[in-house]
Amino acid sequence: MTAPREPRTRKPAARPRGAKRDRILDVATEHFGRDGFEDTKWADVAAAVGIGSTALYHYFESKQHCLYVIMDCAIAGFQARFDKITSGNPDHAAALVDVMYDAFDLSELEILRNRVLVAEQGLLAVRASSPREEAARVAARSRARDLEFAYGTFLARAMEQGAFPERDPKLLTHALLGLLNSVWHWYRPGRSFPLDEVADFYVELARTMIGLPPGVGLRKAA
Amino acid sequence: MTAPREPRTRKPAARPRGAKRDRILDVATEHFGRDGFEDTKWADVAAAVGIGSTALYHYFESKQHCLYVIMDCAIAGFQARFDKITSGNPDHAAALVDVMYDAFDLSELEILRNRVLVAEQGLLAVRASSPREEAARVAARSRARDLEFAYGTFLARAMEQGAFPERDPKLLTHALLGLLNSVWHWYRPGRSFPLDEVADFYVELARTMIGLPPGVGLRKAA
Numbered sequence: 001m002t003a004p005r006e007p008r009t010r011k012p013a014a015r016p017r018g019a020k021r022d023r024i025l026d027v028a029t030e031h032f033g034r035d036g037f038e039d040t041k042w043a044d045v046a047a048a049v050g051i052g053s054t055a056l057y058h059y060f061e062s063k064q065h066c067l068y069v070i071m072d073c074a075i076a077g078f079q080a081r082f083d084k085i086t087s088g089n090p091d092h093a094a095a096l097v098d099v100m101y102d103a104f105d106l107s108e109l110e111i112l113r114n115r116v117l118v119a120e121q122g123l124l125a126v127r128a129s130s131p132r133e134e135a136a137r138v139a140a141r142s143r144a145r146d147l148e149f150a151y152g153t154f155l156a157r158a159m160e161q162g163a164f165p166e167r168d169p170k171l172l173t174h175a176l177l178g179l180l181n182s183v184w185h186w187y188r189p190g191r192s193f194p195l196d197e198v199a200d201f202y203v204e205l206a207r208t209m210i211g212l213p214p215g216v217g218l219r220k221a222a
Numbered sequence: 223m224t225a226p227r228e229p230r231t232r233k234p235a236a237r238p239r240g241a242k243r244d245r246i247l248d249v250a251t252e253h254f255g256r257d258g259f260e261d262t263k264w265a266d267v268a269a270a271v272g273i274g275s276t277a278l279y280h281y282f283e284s285k286q287h288c289l290y291v292i293m294d295c296a297i298a299g300f301q302a303r304f305d306k307i308t309s310g311n312p313d314h315a316a317a318l319v320d321v322m323y324d325a326f327d328l329s330e331l332e333i334l335r336n337r338v339l340v341a342e343q344g345l346l347a348v349r350a351s352s353p354r355e356e357a358a359r360v361a362a363r364s365r366a367r368d369l370e371f372a373y374g375t376f377l378a379r380a381m382e383q384g385a386f387p388e389r390d391p392k393l394l395t396h397a398l399l400g401l402l403n404s405v406w407h408w409y410r411p412g413r414s415f416p417l418d419e420v421a422d423f424y425v426e427l428a429r430t431m432i433g434l435p436p437g438v439g440l441r442k443a444a
Binding site for chain 2: 122
């Protein structure tokens with residue numbers, strides 16, 4: 001409420017893209033994922049990238065603005081992978097198993113990005129204080145909704161094909177994404193369980209949970 | 223790093239209990255749950271309780287301190303309910319179903335508290351800046367670990383009894399709690415689904431997921 005608003009007549013700043021912006025996103029993802037969003041100082045991200053605060057502002061108005069863009073990129077990444085796997089496979093049961101395994105096929109940076117996403121997803125529900133931040137928040141939130149919708153319609157079609165027992169597709173989407181995404185709350189690379197093992201464990205539980213018969217959509221040999 | 227530290231020689235403040243403290247916790251839970259932790263102003267909580275900032279400091283050093291105590295209370299509540307249900311029932315399969323249904327038997331304030339807990343659980347992993355905050359964080363974090371451990375040993379005993387197929391108890395604990403707790407990320411009272419329906423849906427999925435045979439530990443009539 002107290003944050004200053006830009007004058008409405010001001011021309012929106014250009015949204016620069018390119019290598020520098022990607023570098024800021026990667027460094028911020030590392031900091032947010034490793035140290036937590038709240039405990040990361042925006043100035044430390046700038047210093048690690050080697051950029052001054054005026055130049056940094058050109059790309060992101062604030063730490064929060066950068067967070068929304070990271071979340072948007074993460075969701076866009078999931079969406080692209082989901083579309084690629086499901087559009088190329090008319091067998092929904094097999095495609096679903098592929099989608100689930102694919103959710104664990106990640107680089108260390110992508111794991112950190114997922115951790116940021118699940119840790120801070122609540123912020124997507126709360127209005128931001130500046131127009132530029134708010135635009136980034138709304139973009140990320142609608143992308144998240146689009147992906148949930150795509151998941152829901154995909155599950156509905158799979159049930160229509162008889163791939164597994166009929167259930168409410170919206171609740172099933174919540175449950176399946178809730179189960180799979182919960183991994184990123186606790187998983188840390190190099191500690192306790194190798195990611196391959198976690199993937200096998202969770203995908204098997206998810207298959208059993210929704211009632212995908214054994215042998216359907218077996219994991220492809222790498 | 224920049225936060226001021228209390229001098230080491232200072233006597234720790236007494237930890238007051240009682241009605242006023244409970245009232246602050248309830249009001250803060252409502253604010254954090256409804257508006258989000260980051261977007262709640264600590265001064266607004268004080269105003270809603272009708273307490274000055276000096277008196278408020280007597281109970282909680284900061285918004286963050288209060289958050290840790292709310293999380294600790296939430297976990298303590300789960301723990302007490304878990305212990306009560308499981309200690310009175312030698313049939314682990316039936317007790318587990320009771321525990322799962324019990325996780326949805328909540329007041330509106332408890333639902334908000336769960337939302338705060340799942341939204342901010344990441345903060346439990348990050349060292350706090352003052353000794354009083356840090357003590358509250360460590361208390362909440364160890365309670366969370368104790369509860370996970372209790373859950374894990376309970377599941378291990380249930381598998382030992384042959385209640386459902388053998389799996390790694392630690393990963394199974396993560397998965398089961400991940401599935402059940404994920405509800406509080408999206409559930410809002412009065413919107414989309416009644417909580418009873420959500421409870422039936424999730425408990426049935428969880429039973430199927432771990433392989434509890436149908437008919438075991440059926441929900442008791444209210």
